Amino acid sequence: MIAVLGLVIGVIVGVFVQPEVPNAVVPYLPIAVVAALDAVFGGVRAMLDGIFDDKVFVVSFLSNVVVAALIVFLGDQLGVGSQLSTGVVVVLGIRIFSNAAAIRRHVFRA
Amino acid sequence: MSEEREPREREEEAAAGEPESGPGAEPEAGAEAVAGAGAEETGQAPRGGEGGAVAAAASREPVRLPSEGRTRLKAALWPPRVSRGQLVVALLLFALGLALAIQVRSTNDHSELRGARQEDLVRILDELDDKQQRLQSEKTQLEQSLAQLENSSNQAKEAQEQTRKKAAELGVLAGTEKATGPGIVLTIDDPQGQVKADMLLDTLQELRAAGAEAIQINDVRVVAGTYFTDNSSGGGVRIDGKSVSQPFRFTVVGNPQDLTPALNIPGGVVRSLENHQARATIVQQQKVLVDALATPKPLQYGKPAAK
Incomplete structure (x- = not known):
């Protein structure tokens, strides 16, 4: 419950405070957000499976974000940034879909 | 199963x-x-x-x-359970929500520029440079044409101004404009009614010879076509058909230093007037006003000959 509240408060703060993002972070933000979403869906699935562990969630969340940003950074350095970020988004999207499917089976039994 | x-x-x-x-x-x-x-x-x-x-x-x-x-x-x-794990997860989700909102807002705000790749940005910059150059040259052209138009409009204004001035000067000569300037006021007192049209005409000719530019007698403007006639019955004179009685008051625009001696020369206008028991007084003024207007007659026969 507190976690959900954290998400809601984060969105509200982001909408109303409108903080300025440093330019260096701008290209990595979208990928990092998608990676974090993937971690969140994984966490929800684990919770429904009854195997949720907050330490695992924190580590997976942070490493997901860092790795995704790293891949995009590397892609930018290699000159294939857009392709690599597309690839990352596709992979993360597939994982989000499979996690969402598992959550759906838990919640709706279908 | x-x-x-x-x-x-x-x-x-x-x-x-x-x-x-x-x-x-x-x-x-x-x-x-x-x-x-x-x-x-x-x-x-x-x-x-x-x-x-x-x-x-x-x-x-x-x-x-x-x-x-x-x-x-x-x-x-x-x-809701408050535990360290929950709080840490809440913190992470808070960060996620924040990033999500920022990203969504910046995507909506800055169209595609914010997340665009470097090569796209370079292309867009090139296009903008080209566009700016085109607009710059267009601006230069427009400024040139503006300068031309302003120039010609100034010339037209200048010409109009000169024409207006000329018209005013000609109007002074033709008696259709009021005139002012240095000059004299000549007053002829003629209690015995001895002053006739020919004497007034002599006076007028003398004034014209001395360089008078605008002349008015009482309330009649003297122009090129002005004529003097004696009143058939009784005293007085008709100028341009208008009856004018003494004292005759000439308001003259011209150089006072030329006009006064011209009238005062021995055997001149003033002398001959005094011979007819009329008294002439000349007052020099720095500014006299000739405010009577003549009605111009439209030309019936003559027309300007082409140069």
Whole structure:
């Protein structure tokens, strides 16, 4: 419950405070957000499976974000940034879909 | 049959889920697997104790697991527990929500520029440079034409101004404009009515010869076509058909230093007027006003000859 509240408060703060993002972070933000979403869906699935562990969630969340940003950074350095970020988004999207499917089976039994 | 199939599906799913997250080298996946194994152990221990038979556990599992998921969801959601883990997760989700909102807003705000790649930005910059150059040259052209138009408009204004001036000067000569300037006022008192038209004409000629530019006698403007006649009955003179009686008052614009001696020369106008018992007084003024106007007659026969 507190976690959900954290998400809601984060969105509200982001909408109303409108903080300025440093330019260096701008290209990595979208990928990092998608990676974090993937971690969140994984966490929800684990919770429904009854195997949720907050330490695992924190580590997976942070490493997901860092790795995704790293891949995009590397892609930018290699000159294939857009392709690599597309690839990352596709992979993360597939994982989000499979996690969402598992959550759906838990919640709706279908 | 359906009870048999469902667990198989679940197993497949689990098997499919494992490799998917497995090669991702994700700590979550590994820990999940370990924790999952732990959960299975703990979950199965009571079941084993309960039913004893593995088949019974398997048959009960598909019914229990989803409901467990729901109850877990409810349990996690409703009684809010404050623990360190929850707080850390809340913090992470707060960061996620923040980033999400920022990203959505900046995407909406800055169209495609914000997340655009370097080469796209370079292309856009080039296009903007080209556009700016085109607009710059267009601006130069427009400024040139503006300067031309202003120039010609100034010339037209200048010409109009000169024409207006010329018209005013000609109007002074033609008697259609009031005139002012240095000059004299000549007053002829003629109590005995001895002054006739020819004497007034002499006076006028003398003034013209001395360089008078605008002349008015009483309230009649003297122009090129002005004529003097004696009144047939009684005294007085008609100027341009208008009866004018003494004292005759000449208002003259011209150089006073030329006009006064011209009138005062021996045997001149003033002398001959005095011979007729009329008294002439000349007052020099720095500014006299000739305010009577003559009505110009439209030309009936003559027209300007082409140069």
